[in-house]
Amino acid sequence: MDRFNLSRWAIRHPALVGFLIAILFAAGAAQFLMLGRDEDPGFTLKEMIVAGTWPGASPAQMQAQIGGPIERTLRAIDHLDFLETYCVEGGCVTRVSLQDSAPKDRVADTWQQVRKRLKDIEPSLPQGASVSADEDNAYVYGYVFTLTGADNARLVQLAEQARDTMLRLPGVAKAQISGEIPRKLFVDFDPRRLAAMGITPGQIARTLTQRTLITPAGISEQSVRVPVRVGDTLDGVAAVEQTRLSGPSGALRVADVATVSRGYADPPDALVRHAGRPAVTLAIAMEPGADGLALGQHLRDAADGIRRQLPAGVSLTQVEDQSENIREAVDTFLIKFFVALAVVLIVAFVTLGWRTGIVVALSVPLTLAIVALFMGASGIGLERISLGALILSLGLLVDDAIISVEAMVVQLEQGASRADAAAFAWTHTAFPMLTGTLLTVIGFLPVGFAESTTSEYAGGIFWVTGSALIVSWVVAVVFTPYLGVRLLPEVASGHGGAALYDTPLYRRLAASVAWCIDHGRLVVLVTLGLLLASGGGMLLVRQQFFPLSDRPEVVVDVSLQPGASIEATSAAVARLERTLAGSPDIRHLDSYVGQGAPRFYLPYAPLLPNPATATMVLVATDLAARERIIARLTDPALATAAKIHVHRLSLGPSAGFPIQYRVIGADPTRLRAIADRLTGILRATPGTTAVQVNWGAQTPVARFELDPGRAAALGVDRAQVAEALDTVLSGQPAGEILQDTKRIGVVVRGRASDRTDPARLLDVAVPTPNGPVPLRQIGHMAIATDDPMLWTRSGERVVTAEADTLGDVQPAEILTDAAPRVAAIAAALPAGYRIETGGDEELSAKANTAIYQLLPVTLAAMLLLLMIQLQSVGRTLLVLATAPLGLIGAVVALLVTGQPFGFVALLGLIALAGMIMRNAIILVDQVQRDHADAPDGDLRAAIIAATVARSRPVVLTALAAVLAFVPLCFNIFWGPMAIVMIGGLIGATLLTLLALPALYALAFGRSDTPEPTHA
DSSP states (O other): OOOOOHHHHHHHOHHHHHHHHHHHHHHHHHHHHHSOBOSSOOOOOOEEEEEEEOTTOOHHHHIIIIIHHHHHHHTTSTTEEEEEEEEETTEEEEEEEEOTTSOGGGHHHHHHHHHHHHHHHGGGSOTTOEEEEEOGGGOOOOEEEEEESSOHHHHHHHHHHHHHHHHTSTTEEEEEEEOOOOEEEEEEEOHHHHHHHTOOHHHHHHHHHHHHOOOOOOEEESSSEEEOOOOOOOOSHHHHHTOEEEETTEEEEHHHHEEEEEEEOSSOSOEEEETTEEEEEEEEEEOTTOOHHHHHHHHHHHHHHHHTTSOTTOEEEEEEEHHHHHHHHHHHHHHHHHHHHHHHHHHHHHHHOHHHHHHHHHHHHHHHHHHHHHHHHHTOOBSHHHHHHHHHHHHHHHHHHHHHHHHHHHHHHTTOOHHHHHHHHIIIIIHHHHHHHHHHHHHTHHHHHOOSHHHHHHTHHHHHHHHHHHHHHHIIIIIHHHHHHHHSOOOOOOOOHHHHTOSHHHHHHHHHHHHHHHTHHHHHHHHHHHHHHHHHHGGGSOBOSSOBOOSSEEEEEEEOSTTOOHHHHHHHHHHHHHHHTTOTTEEEEEEEETSOOOOOSTTOOOOOOOTTEEEEEEEESSHHHHHHHHHHHTOTTSOOSSEEEEEOOBSSOOOSSSEEEEEEESOHHHHHHHHHHHHHHHHHSTTEEEEEESSOOOEEEEEEEEOHHHHHHHTOOHHHHHHHHHHHHTOEEEEEEEETTEEEEEEEEEOHHHHHOGGGGGGOEEOOTTSOEEGGGTEEEEEEEEOSOEEEETTEEEEEEEEEEOTTOOHHHHHHHHHHHHHHHHHTOOTTOEEEEOHHHHHHHHHHHHHHTTHHHHHHHHHHHHHHHHOOHHHHHHHHHTGGGHHHHHHHHHHHHTOOBOHHHHHHHHHHHHHHHHHHHHHHHHHHHHHHHOTTOOHHHHHHHHHHHHHHHHHHHHHHHHHHHGGGGGSTTTHHHHHHHHHHHHHHHHHHHHHHHHHHHHHHTTTOOOOOOOO
């Protein structure tokens, strides 16, 4: 009984196969149009921000009592990588970062652990302290609107109305309002006047608090239940002013001893400005898997409707529109995709002829249609990675179709019938093709299964390319024979196999192969020499993690000395805003003072909240304008007291500053000194900019020194003194007034002149049994210095020296240049101190390690496939030896073009090994068959004949791949990978046709005996 032949089955069931082709074409085309659109694939953000507050605590106290307990309780959570905490006066922020290998489906459970553990430590925190977790860090707000033209309260009200409208739109996951300044009702008093009247600020606060409390007054149970409420609650300025106070001289009104006014939190925690004007932002996050283009249109339509209802003078501006970036990215890639498709089809038509080319040409869209169905079923949309992977696939998926149709043509030329020619393609090429296809798929396996955020981001390369390759094999053995039987031209038959290759070009190739076999040792030595030289040449190639984005945004991080007020930070930002005002290069300019910008782009990492820092987001009119803005802001002539970090966005995970040295130890003073030496090295290294240390020098601290004897005599304690000063300077809460959905805090505080003049603080009175006493009678003010900010990383104190790079200088170049000097400092460090490298170097090492960990599995899978197909350890090792040959051409291509070698290029180099072995296994299999069929068992002749016979499909598939990759060369993200694969394929194809035959002859020239062929 004949063995099952899938190709013969296909041509025996033409109606069914034709029906399947039509259905798959139609369904795939429809699915392609329905695929979601996005700029980049999503990846799970494995960071959470935990904030702690304790009003009045110093940074050291915050670290000991709040930051330390937070870190200790969170060290036991699953998949923890590190905890990074900074503490300032009255507050601390901890970044909880999970390991790259943390499974994405377990991240939400881990965040639940964090929230539970924070809840557990609350009872043990000091009185007045609190902790909270910020969950907004998990969202990407790709659509950002700003409202300007009214006071903050009105803008917030309008933003809330717009938020409610937009939350009802399909595809919206979350909406966040930034820039709201809490409203307050201030009761400003004169400390001296209060003391003269015998009234304390605490008395005012307690009285007002009682009048703002909502307390139950019971329910009258009659035939109906009648709630009883007590009136006379505070509802505004007038009510507060008329509130009665009891003093030694009789009843007084609040208005008699203080000024009551409405206002906003002073100072505010954060500020937002648009084009220099106070603003409120509304940021929209898209649901995972939604269509960004459709959502963008929905939001624009909603915004148009909202604008028509805005009061006069108020404007709503969209400053971030992810749909524009999606449209540009998708359209650009679609153009490249169709260009690559056209190139592949042209190669097929030119090299194979019109009728034969049509067979190959039809197999390509059929394969892509089936891949579109797979993408729809697996939730993969059209974005940077999947579209690039499709273009990458175009150069690979024609291989099987070309090999299949080539085998049919050769059989037809030798006189076989169309049915027998189609069946021959299955018996002689299907299984070597399958093995080669699976080898190529396995080459992409590390990026698909590596446990890292980077691989999660780029994993679509494996899934899209792998599915395309497997589908292309199915098409080649089922649909291509079906099409070939109907479309291949009539050819002259009856020729011997040798006559097909009796042309000048084939004769020259045969002579070259014969020469290589006869000089096998020389050819192998030269190949080894080239391989070793390419390994050395890799040291000359610039290294990179991920390239910079081609988006138009410029991000400017502004930082003042730690401990600086938000007013000082706002003033520094305002000076930059005035410098940039009116620039034709800027479409939008938004400033976020005291906080980072919303995460409007997935790889962007916002600054942690800090009154001494700010972020400005500038949207340029185009890329040339972006570079002019950067040049203007980095011009040394732009003198500013603030530290400015101007940077572009990255196309992958980034560390903020690409160059970082962490100095870890116990003593802050020594840590700063070491970090200052490192910043000196970085400043002296050409190509660096924005060099800084994340700790500043110690700053002045005013300390009230209490006289214990006099305080005891007057019945005054430290807590009373602290409360009195805090009430004057920061204000004492005195309840809340309810207005609609808002709560307006009542704050009792000193007048502005008393809050800003240190000399008047000694006039602040504290209550005693015998009446108020000014502070000057029980102590004095002293000036000391203290650390305004303390950083720890996983419980250890750390100072970070950080820098960015200029132009196209890569961080790896700076680190290499600085390495000897940094090593000298590290060698001289005292016990307990060390220097760690962070930034892009650390991120790259984590991502690459995740890839390298899968290489043994990848290699084992390749060996297993080779053994199954070749049934020979020797031939398996021979094919495996061709895997690194792509490095030769890849290094030459990188050096010639000047492209850097990064994470994506590494993936290309690994995948290249599978592509090379794919050609090698088909050639080795052909040698086996020809040797077994040779009547005289001449191995040399069999190698030459097999190489000549396989040369056309090998060259054609390589040519199609190389030309398909060309459009990717001009893309920032895919360019390095395309260059690697083009150079590697060209070099490896030549070596496959010349060096592999020589290596085969050397390895098996004496021991190889003809074996029966196997399917």
